[in-house]
Amino acid sequence: MKPWIKRSLFGFAGAAIVAGSLGGCAAHRWGGGDPAEFRAKMVERIGGKLDLDTVQKQKLATLADKLGAQRAAMRDAGGAGGTRTQFQSLFAGNKLDQSAASKMVDEKTAAVRTGSPDIIVAAADFFDNLNPAQQAKVREFMQRGGRRWRS
Template identity: 70%
Template sequence: MKHWIKRSLFGLFGGALVIGSIAGCAGQRHGWSGMTEQDRAEFRTKVVDRVGSKLDLDTAQKQRLSVLAEKLQAQRTAMRDAGGAGGTRSQFTSLFAGARLDQAGASKLIDEKTAVLRNGSPEVIAAAADFFDNLNPSQQVKVREFMERGRRWHRG
């Protein structure tokens, strides 16, 4: 296959993947969006308690997990709010409002989301490391098993 055809196909596939990812994230209207900040805090507390009981966490470990949950929520909120008012869904749909896809707007939206992710990641990574590094080996094994099984951990 000619080189330019391969590049074009990879470019189209990559663009479709990025747009699909943004659309998937933009379409999430249930869950957190309908909750108040107090509801989110209560939910975080329940999750920390549930995970704490599954991993047999002590008080200090639960505190570290709570900090990690707060950092993750702050990162999620920052990602949602990146790019200004109107929300990600309206920003995404506005890219398709004209006769042509707003490529500059799409690039700007991706750049803004990437910048927020890049800027907030060190805090999230530090909180995750602080939590994980302070688990005992058997607790770390449980975390690894959870990650292997995915989101169905709470049903097992």
Template identity: 60%
Template sequence: MKRFIKRTLLGLFGGALIIGSLGACSHRGQGWQSGAEASPESRARMVEKVGAKLDLDAAQKQKLTVLADKLQTQRAALRGAQDPRATVQGLFAGNKLDQAGASKLITEKAAALQAGSPEVIAAAADFFDNLRPEQQQKVREFMQRGSRWGHRG
């Protein structure tokens, strides 16, 4: 049982590192931005850009705006009040990994993810379910490409 707990914690810690890395890197370019960087204007530009690519009507744009707001709130909750990079670096600051700190970090991130996920899922479903079939297909194609709309380079 003890081995199972160690593996689970190691897996969760690895997942938290990946999420933290993605969050730290996602500020580049014209995508979703974090905390203070994400202005209402930048989210509005994103909604307009995606709206133009998908040919959204006003109601669909409103649902996309709600989804963008929910994602931003969830991202801020996952990011927390402190710099995630500094938090992870702090775990490795001593001669040994701060296991208690790592466990606490994982617990906090998992709780934040679990608390906000139902709202994000509901907003995503509301947006996607109200798209026309050809719009849904464009979203699927975008997801298969794995790139951002309007991203250059």
């Protein structure tokens, strides 16, 4: 497989996992309520765990907004009906609709490619403005695979 195809597929998979995780948490924790309310609660919770100041919280909120926009772009890529409906339609006939599958992957990949630079900049802006102790807490959280923060 060509390297750019692998990178695109890994990027797509990574973004889908992040978007799905955020969406799953939002639906599970707060009954699928307002995404902006969910992001605000997460910013406050993470801000409390990391002892963020006001500027750092603003940078985290910007990152959360960019991730939410990326999730919406992924969900909306490919038109109406949502990803689940699009995926189910691929298997509706006697054979897998390969051209529609390729088109769906291309649309989702394009959405990731378009939104990724903004997310990278926002993530770097947030992380680079943390002090070393806060950065260590973020690294520790990531090493545990994203499991809950410990006080």
